[in-house]
Amino acid sequence: MSKNLQIKKSNALVEAGYRLTLGEHRLILACIAKSQGQTLNDQTLYEVDALSVVDLVGITRQTAYEELKDAADRLFNRQITVPYDQAGETPAIRRFRWVQQIEYVETLGLVRFQFATALIPYLSELKERFTVYPIDDVVKMTSIHAIRLYELLVQWRSTGKREIEIAWLKKTFQIADSYKSISDLKRWVIAPAIEQINLHSPIQVGWKQKKTGRSVTHLVFEFSPKKPLKPKTRKTLSREEAKDLARPGESWDDLSKRLGVVIL
Incomplete structure (x- = not known):
């Protein structure tokens, strides 16, 4: 699968309430990226194979096989909830599935599926409000919360700041029952997600909490593009320093040329 592919989702889907495993999310992202330039529909039987995932994410072939098999077992029963407000109607919550059918072909190591009509x-009718980013921004992340938080932040790329209500975030990530205290949420969700975003994505994020009265009710994120490496001031990098700057499948020679430094 070629690099520099784009992920494009409606803002409503980015902010929808759902919960997926890392493997399920990678399957969806791989399909969206692989179908770039095409209009996604509910009639096509899309295919994502393990080798494509290996090439895209940089995981082992065995891990890719296991992720795809697990995704095929779980994804059919996953649901999405989004606010729905059509002119002249009372606002409601719309609930639908990701796929209408899915199968795993073990001998070929691939998943075939059709997106749900709803x-x-x-994914397709993105004329106005949508979020777009290169899939390379998230492929190295191993936390589903990091990927989802990254999407929520790049929605506000033009301002570099987003304030998120904690109750809304828990509902959107569907983790309200798992992390009831703010300390647990920060320790197990927010801090690891920010660490991965800062390590693997092109933005640098800082965050703080905001109180309403005596209770912490919001998280405020401020972010900006990372400053590019300046070859004039840094001529060499160790492989340990350079490995986190590498794109999936990129050789040391290619990385050295792209960064303009010597990798020792």
Whole structure:
């Protein structure tokens, strides 16, 4: 699968309430990226194979096989909830599935699936409000919360700041029952997600909490593009320093040329 592919989702889908495993999310992202330039629909039987995931994410072939098999077992029963407000109607919550059918072909190491009809407008009819980013921004992340938080932040790329209500974030990530205290949420969700975003994505994020009265009710994130490495002031990098700057599948020679430094 070629690099520099784009992920494009409606803002409503980015902010929807759902919970996926890392493997399930990678399957969805791989399909969106692989179908770049095409209009996604509910009639096509899309295919994502293990070798494509290996090439895209940089994981082992065995891990890719296991992730795809697990995704095929779980994804059919996953649901998405989004606020729905059509002119003249009372606002409601719409709930639908990701896929209408899915199968795992073990001998070929691939998943075939059709998107659910109700999902298509959130992936295809993106005339106005949508979020787009290169898939390379998230492929090295191993936390589903990091990927989702990154999407929520790049929605506000033009301002470099986003304030998120904690109750809304828990509902959106569907983790309210798992992390009831703010300390647990920060320790197990927010801090690891920010660490991965700062390590693997092109933005640098800082964050703080905000109180309403005596209770912490919001998290405030401020972010900006990372400053590019300046070859004039840094001529060499160790492989340990350079490995986190490498793109999936990129050789040391290619990385050295792209950064303009010597990798020792």
